[in-house]
Amino acid sequence: MITKGKRIVALLLIFMMLPGLLSGCWDSREIDKLFIVTGIAIDATDDPDQVDVTMQIGKERKGEAGLGEAQTGGSSTIVLNTVNDTIMGAIREFNRNSNRKLLLQHNPIRLFGIEVAEHGVKKHIDLFLRDQQARLEVPVAIVEGRAADVLTGTLDQDPLSGMFVAGLLEDLSKVSVELQVRMLDFVSRLLQETVAPMMPIIAVVGEEDKKEIKTVGMGIFKGDKLVGRLDNDQSLGYIWAMGDVSQFNVKVQEGIDKAILHVSKLKTKREVTISDDGVVKVKLSMEGGASIAEMEGFGNMTPQNLIPHLKDLAQEEMKQTVTEAFQISQGLNADMLAISATLEQRHPKKWEKIKDRWDEIYPTIELTVDANLKILGTGQIIQSLEMEEAMK
Amino acid sequence: MLFGYLIRKLRFLTSYRNIQHQSGNSANEETKVEKQNEIKIQKSLHENLKNLKNILCDSQDLNVHSIRFGSESQFSAAIVFFDGMIDNPTLTDGILRPLMLWGMGKKEDPDDTDLLNILEQEVVCASTVTKEEALSELAAGCLCGETVLLVDGCMGGLVINTKGWEKRSVTEPASETVVRGPREGFTENLRTNTSLIRRKIRNGQLKLEQLKVGEKTQTTVCLMYLEGVANPKIVEEVQYRISQLDVESILESGYIEEYIEDAPFSPFSTVDYSEKPDVVAARILEGRIAIVVDGTPFVLTVPMLFIESFQTAEDYYVRPMYASLLRIIRFIAYFITVFAPAVYIALNSFHHELIPTTLLFTFAKAREGTPFPVFVEALIMIFAFEILREAGVRLPRPVGQAISIVGALIMGDAAVSAGIVGAPMVITIAITAVAGFLVPSQTDSGSMLRVVMMIPAAVLGLYGVAFGFLGMLVHLASLESFGVPYFDSFSNTRDMQDTLIRAPLWAMTRRPKGIARGDMTRGHFFIPPLRPFASDKHQEDDAQEGGES
Numbered sequence: 001m002i003t004k005g006k007r008i009v010a011l012l013l014i015f016m017m018l019p020g021l022l023s024g025c026w027d028s029r030e031i032d033k034l035f036i037v038t039g040i041a042i043d044a045t046d047d048p049d050q051v052d053v054t055m056q057i058g059k060e061r062k063g064e065a066g067l068g069e070a071q072t073g074g075s076s077t078i079v080l081n082t083v084n085d086t087i088m089g090a091i092r093e094f095n096r097n098s099n100r101k102l103l104l105q106h107n108p109i110r111l112f113g114i115e116v117a118e119h120g121v122k123k124h125i126d127l128f129l130r131d132q133q134a135r136l137e138v139p140v141a142i143v144e145g146r147a148a149d150v151l152t153g154t155l156d157q158d159p160l161s162g163m164f165v166a167g168l169l170e171d172l173s174k175v176s177v178e179l180q181v182r183m184l185d186f187v188s189r190l191l192q193e194t195v196a197p198m199m200p201i202i203a204v205v206g207e208e209d210k211k212e213i214k215t216v217g218m219g220i221f222k223g224d225k226l227v228g229r230l231d232n233d234q235s236l237g238y239i240w241a242m243g244d245v246s247q248f249n250v251k252v253q254e255g256i257d258k259a260i261l262h263v264s265k266l267k268t269k270r271e272v273t274i275s276d277d278g279v280v281k282v283k284l285s286m287e288g289g290a291s292i293a294e295m296e297g298f299g300n301m302t303p304q305n306l307i308p309h310l311k312d313l314a315q316e317e318m319k320q321t322v323t324e325a326f327q328i329s330q331g332l333n334a335d336m337l338a339i340s341a342t343l344e345q346r347h348p349k350k351w352e353k354i355k356d357r358w359d360e361i362y363p364t365i366e367l368t369v370d371a372n373l374k375i376l377g378t379g380q381i382i383q384s385l386e387m388e389e390a391m392k
Numbered sequence: 393m394l395f396g397y398l399i400r401k402l403r404f405l406t407s408y409r410n411i412q413h414q415s416g417n418s419a420n421e422e423t424k425v426e427k428q429n430e431i432k433i434q435k436s437l438h439e440n441l442k443n444l445k446n447i448l449c450d451s452q453d454l455n456v457h458s459i460r461f462g463s464e465s466q467f468s469a470a471i472v473f474f475d476g477m478i479d480n481p482t483l484t485d486g487i488l489r490p491l492m493l494w495g496m497g498k499k500e501d502p503d504d505t506d507l508l509n510i511l512e513q514e515v516v517c518a519s520t521v522t523k524e525e526a527l528s529e530l531a532a533g534c535l536c537g538e539t540v541l542l543v544d545g546c547m548g549g550l551v552i553n554t555k556g557w558e559k560r561s562v563t564e565p566a567s568e569t570v571v572r573g574p575r576e577g578f579t580e581n582l583r584t585n586t587s588l589i590r591r592k593i594r595n596g597q598l599k600l601e602q603l604k605v606g607e608k609t610q611t612t613v614c615l616m617y618l619e620g621v622a623n624p625k626i627v628e629e630v631q632y633r634i635s636q637l638d639v640e641s642i643l644e645s646g647y648i649e650e651y652i653e654d655a656p657f658s659p660f661s662t663v664d665y666s667e668k669p670d671v672v673a674a675r676i677l678e679g680r681i682a683i684v685v686d687g688t689p690f691v692l693t694v695p696m697l698f699i700e701s702f703q704t705a706e707d708y709y710v711r712p713m714y715a716s717l718l719r720i721i722r723f724i725a726y727f728i729t730v731f732a733p734a735v736y737i738a739l740n741s742f743h744h745e746l747i748p749t750t751l752l753f754t755f756a757k758a759r760e761g762t763p764f765p766v767f768v769e770a771l772i773m774i775f776a777f778e779i780l781r782e783a784g785v786r787l788p789r790p791v792g793q794a795i796s797i798v799g800a801l802i803m804g805d806a807a808v809s810a811g812i813v814g815a816p817m818v819i820t821i822a823i824t825a826v827a828g829f830l831v832p833s834q835t836d837s838g839s840m841l842r843v844v845m846m847i848p849a850a851v852l853g854l855y856g857v858a859f860g861f862l863g864m865l866v867h868l869a870s871l872e873s874f875g876v877p878y879f880d881s882f883s884n885t886r887d888m889q890d891t892l893i894r895a896p897l898w899a900m901t902r903r904p905k906g907i908a909r910g911d912m913t914r915g916h917f918f919i920p921p922l923r924p925f926a927s928d929k930h931q932e933d934d935a936q937e938g939g940e941s
Contacts, residue, residue: 008397018859028741028850030766032759036752060757105745106752133745163749 034103035094038077039162041147042124043113045083051116051124053090054081054148055102056162076159079152087127104133108166110140110183111147117199117219117226122190128183136184139169142219142226144203153204153211165202165213172200172215175248176239179218190224194358195341196334197221198238201229220334228332230325237325240318241284241337241369243268249293252313257297261314263290263373272342278354280361282339284322285370290314291377299386306383307375315371322369330363339365398657431527437544440527441470444540447531454534461491467507469543472530477537479556486517487539487552508546516541520553535610562588565667565689567832573709577667582612582686585669589616589682589691592673597621603634611642614684616672621679623909626874630681630694645685645692652694655871659837662873664696671705679908695873695907699881699891701833702726707894716893723892725827729838730864732824733770734849734857736817740766742853758814767850769813773821774843776803781825880906 039056057078084090095101110128112121128134143150150161158164173180181199189197199219206212217231218238230238239245245266252259266288273281290311298306329336340358344351354361431443441456448454453475460468471487494515512521524530525548530540533551541550562584565577578585586600601615613634617627633652642648649663650656666672667689672682675693683692702722707715739747740755747755762769780799784792804822808815828838841864848856871878881887887904889895901917 005397015863028853029744030759031740031744031752031756032762034744034756036749036756038749058753060753103744106749108749 029101033100035078035098035100036103037107037162038160039109039111039151039165040104040107041111041113041143041151042087042116042121043147044115044119048119050083050085051087051090052081052083052113052148053087054079054151055094056151056160057102058160058163075154077151077161079148081148081152087124088131104131105135107134107138107162109162109169110138111143111150111165111202112140112199113147114142114144114201114226116147117142117221120224122224125183125187129187134183136187137182139166139180139182140186140199141165141169141181142199142201144201144216149204150202150213154209155211155213156206157212161213168202168213168215169200174246176242176245178239178242179235189338190221192338192341193223194335194355195338196329196332196336197224198336199226220329220332220336222332222334227334228328230328233321234325234328237321237323238336240266240286241268241270241322241326243270243286245288250290250314250317252310252317254313255297257299259295259298259310259313260293261290261310261373262293263288263314265289270337270339270342272339272346274343274347274350274354276350278357278361280339280343280354280365281368282337282365283368283370285372286318286322287372288374289376290373291375292379295384297386298384303378303382307378311373311375314373318371318373319369323367326367330365333359333362335362399655433525433527433530433547433549435545435547437468437470437542440542440549441472443527444472444531444534444542447527448534459488459491461494467543467545469541471539471541472534473539473554474534474537477557478539478554482518482554482556483539486554487541490515490517507543508548508550511541511543512550516550516552518552518554522551523548524551525549532610559584568666568668568671568705570668570704570706570709573705574668574670576669578669578689578691580687580689582614582684585684585689585691586614586616588669589673589676589684592669593618593676598676601631603631605634605637605639605648606642607638607640609641609643612686613642613648615681616676616684617681618676618679620910621677621903621908622681623679623907625909626695626876626907627681629874630683634683642685642687644688645683645690648683648685649692654873658867658871659840660698660868660871660878661833661837662694662696662871662878664693664700664833665690666693667691668705674705674708677903677914679903695876696878697873697876697881697904697906698868698871698878701831703890703894708897712894712896719892719894722830725830726834726838729824729828729831730841731845731857731861732820732827733774733842734845734860735854736820737766737770737846738849738853738857741850746854755814755816758816761811762814763812765850766817767846769817770821770846771843773803773813773817774824774839777821777825778839876906880904 035055035057037055038058041054041056043052043054045052057080058076059078060076080094082090082093084093091102091104112124116124128138129136150165153161155161155164158167169180178198179200181197186197186199189195199221201216201219202213203216204211205214215232217229218235219226220228220230236248239248243266245263247262247264248266250261250263252261266286268284268286271283271285273283275281292310298309301309326337335358339362340351343354431447434440434443445454445456451474454472455475456470456472458468458470460466469491471483473483491511508523512523524533530542530549530551534540537555537557539552539554541552543549559581560579562576562579564575568577576588578588590598590600595618597619599617599619603613603615604610605613615627615630615634630652634648637648637651639647639651645665649661649665652663654662664675666675672691672693676682680693680695683694685692702719704718707718710718740759744752759766764772776799780795780803783795783799787795804818807813808818824842828835831838845857845860845864848860850856852859869877869879877883881891881904884905886902887906889900890904898915898918898920901913901915903912903914905912
């Protein structure tokens, strides 16, 4: 029999031991002993076994004066750079050479130099998948030229360029989820061998003291290697084909007459058929609502026949853009629309048969695109000012 | 549970010591008692006065006024009272004047044995006049502010009620102010206080029991409760605990509270108090027992539930929706006041990933260059705040203002711009401190617990905070107040009507289950009339029915 006194003593002991036994996380670290990483860039070096790692450390955000003091001069970032054989090695080196520890959780962006992307990114992303601090939700991007340039350059837009790029991609994702590629999206496409991973490409433009960051398109991967790219306009073809686009603009032109149509809530249905002899046909039907955003010319038309006309032009434009983007991917033999994944889901048995021949089949796929827009409105005015004369 | 063990151990030890103590001293005490009883009243006025003065140590404020009265001024007598404890007009009009005038034109003088009875019944004009034969009783009467009349040749004296002394009038209580609701508060006078309660509850069932506590102070302590509503067992328990008190003095109700509370080692109080008659009346109506102590405006009520700290008088005077909102805000505020510094420390030293990036930069900038770890920083700030608060309470009012200005400047601005503490920490401590005052009766527990919670937070992060919270809940759930679980109102659905939300009064038809016994119904459920002139219709119906019958 255990007496009550003993039981209470035992209970007390257990309570006192619990925190120590169950946790063991004595890794308390004050914020002033941390480096908040606001960007990681990975570049290639001359030696293929080495990797050039650059990290941007944010010191303060612009406009947050905090204590009411005047803004101190000097840079609001610290840039660490090293060449090491692994990324972890580089991080260890950074930690060793400073009194602070790198805080990776808040890292908003991972950048790859175009050279690294062309050589293959597989060996450089293991850490980002394995490490607890590194989040899978962090967006990734390719940088035209050296990735480190994005982090080192003082931007006019935001001194914390890493945060700025992340914000930029975040905004793009509001247009279409396909435009922002997170580590998770990239890796899940990479794991489906036949599907081509995509990654947005950004570039640093401008002079030394007036640098700006711009998106220049989407990179198409074959496996883990960058093989080709779509420019900004062609990227639209990609996102339209993938569907679920919340809003975008279509530019139509007929001679000197121009119009921009604002399309919202585009839905794309895809129909993939496969015949017994392995001929794959894809039909994309896009549906969305549009309104006139800006118009120039069309002086010889009346509002009644202008709207169907614009609609036809826009539909044609969309069809063309999608087809063009698809043709580029067929040329690269990279299945960026994830048609193979659709096949695998819908026709698993047939897919098993043609799986090995996919590289031969992909360039031969027949694509038919169907666009169906509804003109919802013309904006606050109906006809353009040039049209008024025609009315009289 | 832990405290229970400690208390039992202590109780055993003290009772053991008392037994030893008593066996040594019992003989001594008995002789003392006998000695006091020895002094008996004599026939001689002179002797009696001498003895009475002796008992009262011949104190300088003891007034002895010798008079002669009767038709031929044949009786000599003395009135004895303490200066300042009696009401002079009552003395003059009620005792002196009738005595002097009595016997004018009377032929026969009564004999000595009848004299006291006649004086008591026919002459003295006062609300209460009692005849006492023991000198100790006469002395006790003097000490209470009564006047003693001794007549030469009579075995005994009259104790005449002439109580009257300077007292504070009924004013608005400083500790519990309301926007809407009665503004009267208790005073230091026991009788005033009981009358204030009785004026709220004009019911014969409101029972008052009076006890004297304190060997030296002889303080009057009153229990007030509603017979048939209060749980008799709890009443008995309160009576027992108070009667067991063996103390020298009771100067404030806090003395009683400390001696009768269930968990003396807990940061949480298990006896509630109030300075407002309406609050005490409401609690009595819920079946609680009020303990009114002479000499203090703070009236104790037992049993206390945890939820009581979050209820204010005004909750029941404003409309229920707003009252419920305030209730919820008070709960959140209490949570903030206990946990905000702990959570801030945990986030700053462990869980940087939980802070939004932009906020993290702000924190980082503020932390830059501050010399102490965030835990020490929090301790310093809390300590400084407690010093300022205490200073504000204790200092005379004009100086207090200066202190608060200096405090605000030093704490709020100078400390931050000098780089001793970070601005976010100042904000955290400020909101913590302000939130603490939303729940006045838990301010003390809150200011202790917030320091306690900071330790696990600094060691284990949010895990530690969760651990501390759990520990606090376990402790709270283990508490009892006079046999009623501290969390009683959360344990059954019916009593939930007055916890997180305050149900409309017309829906709260039953008294709290855990407290009251017997008559549980407060009223009948009804929904207030929605149709206009419903009462007119009702009367018409009544009239029609009357006509038909």
